[in-house]
Amino acid sequence: MASLGLVGIIFIQFLGLVLPNYLVLAQWNTDTGMEQAKGVATGTGGPDVKVFNVLDFGAKADGTTPNAINFIRAFKEACNHPGKAMMVIPEGEFVLGSALFSGPCSNVAPLMVSFSGTLLPQPNTKTAEDADWLTFQSIDGLIVSGKGTVNGQGEKTWKPECENCPRAPASLKFIKVNNTIISGINSVNAKGFHFMISVSDNIWFDGVNISAPADSPNTDGIHMSKSNKIKITNCRIGTGDDCVSIIHGSTNITVENVVCGPGHGISVGSLGHYDSEADVFGITVKNCTLRNTDNGARIKSYKNNNPSRAAGITFENLVMDHVKNPIIIDQEYGQVGSSESSKVSIEDVHFTNIKGTSVSKVAVDLLCSSANPCKGVTLTDIDLKFEGTEKPAVPFSSNCTNVKVVYAGIQNPPPCPP
Numbered sequence: 499m500a501s502l503g504l505v506g507i508i509f510i511q512f513l514g515l516v517l518p519n520y521l522v523l524a525q526w527n528t529d530t531g532m533e534q535a536k537g538v539a540t541g542t543g544g545p546d547v548k549v550f551n552v553l554d555f556g557a558k559a560d561g562t563t564p565n566a567i568n569f570i571r572a573f574k575e576a577c578n579h580p581g582k583a584m585m586v587i588p589e590g591e592f593v594l595g596s597a598l599f600s601g602p603c604s605n606v607a608p609l610m611v612s613f614s615g616t617l618l619p620q621p622n623t624k625t626a627e628d629a630d631w632l633t634f635q636s637i638d639g640l641i642v643s644g645k646g647t648v649n650g651q652g653e654k655t656w657k658p659e660c661e662n663c664p665r666a667p668a669s670l671k672f673i674k675v676n677n678t679i680i681s682g683i684n685s686v687n688a689k690g691f692h693f694m695i696s697v698s699d700n701i702w703f704d705g706v707n708i709s710a711p712a713d714s715p716n717t718d719g720i721h722m723s724k725s726n727k728i729k730i731t732n733c734r735i736g737t738g739d740d741c742v743s744i745i746h747g748s749t750n751i752t753v754e755n756v757v758c759g760p761g762h763g764i765s766v767g768s769l770g771h772y773d774s775e776a777d778v779f780g781i782t783v784k785n786c787t788l789r790n791t792d793n794g795a796r797i798k799s800y801k802n803n804n805p806s807r808a809a810g811i812t813f814e815n816l817v818m819d820h821v822k823n824p825i826i827i828d829q830e831y832g833q834v835g836s837s838e839s840s841k842v843s844i845e846d847v848h849f850t851n852i853k854g855t856s857v858s859k860v861a862v863d864l865l866c867s868s869a870n871p872c873k874g875v876t877l878t879d880i881d882l883k884f885e886g887t888e889k890p891a892v893p894f895s896s897n898c899t900n901v902k903v904v905y906a907g908i909q910n911p912p913p914c915p916p
């Protein structure tokens with residue numbers, strides 16, 4: 499603490515500013531924090547770290563005893579510790595009911611969570627306020643790292659998709675969480691979404707594994723809204739719905755070196771679902787492989803009256819391996835019978851260097867809104883080939899509606915007629 503205080507004072511003098519010391523201490527930054535996250539995985543949080551092991555708070559790794567209260571106590575003490583703090587979840591099976599890990603925290607950021615064990619849901623528990631199952635909320639500076647597994651045991655409760663069914667609980671939610679690294683960790687068979695992020699700023703997911711069967715309903719891998727600067731790198735996501743879904747109010751999102759499949763692909767949308775949705779912009783999906791998915795690079799919006807704008811979207815260097823709709827914009831998603839056309843405007847969208855195989859004949863399917871034709875859509879170096887069992891009713895082709903595409907480089911399938 500003393501040395502940090504001194505550094506803080508020097509820093510303040512250097513900037514010529516008068517800042518309270520805690521603001522200087524809050525300088526922790528995810529861009530330089532990945533090495534620290536690797537240490538946290540093995541229980542090494544650096545010098546002067548106080549450890550808060552859930553076992554010391556009465557948690558039992560026996561696969562039956564409910565532990566939510568013990569975990570929350572360990573979290574609270576770590577969060578309120580006046581120095582550096584690391585919550586430790588050791589190996590073993592921990593059963594937890596719904597748990598809200600909520601700040602604001604006064605520890606020296608970041609709050610570290612060293613996660614090795616397996617978390618299992620407690621059967622038939624009521625969902626805590628603002629929590630689905632496990633929720634981190636109102637925290638600035640967090641690392642969750644390790645080889646631990648969150649197993650939602652969704653296979654015990656999944657029902658086929660149905661209209662007006664309540665949404666099944668997400669496994670891990672991050673709400674109002676800033677400056678966070680999620681490193682390693684596994685999510686298996688979530689009941690609903692595996693990870694759900696909202697109202698957050700600067701979260702980096704790296705090396706996370708997500709898995710659930712292809713037919714599991716609404717098990718989105720990483721679902722986000724109203725958040726800025728979310729980065730997803732080096733993850734393997736196989737699930738029953740979108741691998742990544744980026745909905746209203748998401749800005750500055752990067753998805754890189756992700757392998758997706760099975761699943762419904764990497765989706766911007768559904769957009770235009772709710773009133774007054776905030777715009778989506780600055781989305782980059784690059785160096786990803788999509789394997790046996792329903793969609794590859796997808797933008798989808800509902801066919802109704804809710805306006806918003808999705809702009810600055812780039813899909814590049816993608817490999818499609820037996821994907822059904824490798825490149826797709828669908829502005830007639832949901833509300834099939836509706837006579838409305840989507841009021842979401844889609845602009846400045848780039849599909850670049852996308853190669854591999856399609857199992858459908860219409861490998862490029864761009865269906866934009868008649869009320870709001872797409873603008874600034876480019877396709878550059880698209881090299882797909884048909885490898886499927888679909889009968890040849892149509893040639894291997896592109897289909898464009900309410901959009902004028904600017905083409906460059908190789909085009910397989912051939913471009914839409916001008």
Ligand SMILES: *[C@@H]1O[C@H](CO)[C@@H](O)[C@H](O)[C@H]1NC(C)=O
Pocket residue numbers: 636637638674675676699
């Ligand atoms: C997170 O950052 C946002 C935007 O910078 C800020 O408004 C919010 O208060 C921060 N939340 C926390 C928990 O620090």
Ligand SMILES: *[C@@H]1O[C@H](CO)[C@@H](O)[C@H](O)[C@H]1NC(C)=O
Pocket residue numbers: 644645646682683684705706707734
């Ligand atoms: C994720 O899966 C890969 C391949 O199966 C494995 O090598 C890696 O260790 C897994 N990551 C974690 C955090 O368990």
Ligand SMILES: *[C@@H]1O[C@H](CO)[C@@H](O)[C@H](O)[C@H]1NC(C)=O
Pocket residue numbers: 726749750780
């Ligand atoms: C998105 O990123 C840009 C560039 O880093 C930044 O200027 C902008 O403020 C970010 N958007 C939001 C909503 O914070």
Ligand SMILES: *[C@@H]1O[C@H](CO)[C@@H](O)[C@H](O)[C@H]1NC(C)=O
Pocket residue numbers: 755785815
């Ligand atoms: C992206 O993929 C290309 C070719 O597959 C590879 O050469 C490059 O190193 C990758 N970039 C990153 C950041 O991994």
Ligand SMILES: *[C@@H]1O[C@H](CO)[C@@H](O)[C@H](O)[C@H]1NC(C)=O
Pocket residue numbers: 860865892897898899
């Ligand atoms: C092209 O898209 C339009 C609009 O959805 C549809 O009516 C038409 O059947 C499609 N053509 C092919 C060959 O799929």
